[in-house]
Amino acid sequence: MPLYEYTCNKCDTDFELMVGLNNTKPIKCSSCGSKKVSKKFSSCVFKLIGKGFYANDYANKGKERKRKTGK
DSSP states (O other): OOEEEEEETTTOOEEEEEOOTTOOSOOOOTTTOOSOEEEOOOOOOOOOOSSOHIIIIITTHHHHHHHHHTO
């Protein structure tokens, strides 16, 4: 489930909430319980840790082709 950030329009509290894509319930403020909230636009965090796709596969494709053809 994605994690969204919201701001309450009544008490000006910022809070995070995991909301499913099929959620039909209104979002309520975690402080005052108001249903008047606005979704915030925030940057997502993406971090590659350890040996992953880029280090193992993509980065070495060009080098492997050169070795195989002898160039």
